[in-house]
Amino acid sequence: MxxxxxxxxxxxxxxxxxxxERFEHLQSxxxxxxxxxxxxxxxxxxxxxxxxxxxxxxxxxxxxxxPGEIRRRLVLLTIIWLxxxxxxxxxxxxxxxxxxxxxxxxxxxxSELLFVSAGIGFFFYIIGGALGExxxxxxxxxxxxxxxxxxxxxxxxxxxxxxxxxxxxxxxxVTNGTWSGTGYAYMAECFPTxxxxxxxxxxxxx
Amino acid sequence: MMxxxxxxxxxxxxxxxxxxxxxxxxxVVAVAVGFGQYLAxxxxxxxPGQTLESIAT
Numbered sequence: 001m002x003x004x005x006x007x008x009x010x011x012x013x014x015x016x017x018x019x020x021e022r023f024e025h026l027q028s029x030x031x032x033x034x035x036x037x038x039x040x041x042x043x044x045x046x047x048x049x050x051x052x053x054x055x056x057x058x059x060x061x062x063x064x065x066x067p068g069e070i071r072r073r074l075v076l077l078t079i080i081w082l083x084x085x086x087x088x089x090x091x092x093x094x095x096x097x098x099x100x101x102x103x104x105x106x107x108x109x110x111s112e113l114l115f116v117s118a119g120i121g122f123f124f125y126i127i128g129g130a131l132g133e134x135x136x137x138x139x140x141x142x143x144x145x146x147x148x149x150x151x152x153x154x155x156x157x158x159x160x161x162x163x164x165x166x167x168x169x170x171x172x173x174v175t176n177g178t179w180s181g182t183g184y185a186y187m188a189e190c191f192p193t194x195x196x197x198x199x200x201x202x203x204x205x206x
Numbered sequence: 207m208m209x210x211x212x213x214x215x216x217x218x219x220x221x222x223x224x225x226x227x228x229x230x231x232x233x234v235v236a237v238a239v240g241f242g243q244y245l246a247x248x249x250x251x252x253x254p255g256q257t258l259e260s261i262a263t
Contacts, residue, residue: 089216148243203207
């Protein structure tokens with residue numbers, strides 16, 4: 001029931017989700033261009049700019065086969081998110097194994113640590129997002145990303161429970177809250193509406 | 207890509223933990239790969255307060 005009920009709620013909730021204004025604008029631009037309505041195209045572009053030379057291409061071609069800034073961003077974000085996903089395996093998936101087998105923690109102690117980290121971590125998503133609004137997404141991403149390696153290295157040499165708990169709490173926040181809170185907003189801002197869905201799908205999927 | 211990272215990370219972790227020590231496994235998967243996130247420095251800066259169309263069209 002815990003698995004089925006949320007899925008049903010999501011299915012029902014999507015009935016009220018509307019297409020974004022920018023997506024509908026893009027569809028109007030495509031239709032007007034296809035119909036040869038030059039004046040209408042120009043009028044629509046005065047509202048939101050769109051790269052007219054690209055919109056007729058298949059989105060995958062626009063993303064992967066068109067050299068330029070958009071492809072550079074996609075490749076760089078792909079590599080960064082692969083690094084993030086791989087290191088996340090150690091710090092967030094096998095962490096229970098690590099703490100119980102290597103550090104001698106009990107399963108319940110690990111559960112408590114994860115509960116506290118995730119519970120307080122809720123606020124770090126908001127903090128990460130809010131800092132991104134103020135300072136820019138990249139600064140928050142870089143600050144979070146820079147802390148991951150050193151914190152993970154420090155974690156390896158700790159053996160007292162309090163030190164482990166404190167450093168792991170910090171690791172959890174930079175690998176979840178502040179990174180994700182700003183990272184997915186940054187992804188969306190990196191790509192124009194004409195390819196945003198495909199780009200985010202690529203970066204967010206396996 | 208996060209899902210692909212999970213798969214690759216799990217494969218590396220499983221392989222290393224069976225042929226080396228937990229310390230080496232942690233050093234490779236958590237530390238060495240974690241430093242890969244430094245590549246975020248190369249990402250373009252997007253200053254707050256811009257419209258989407260001024261960032262990319």
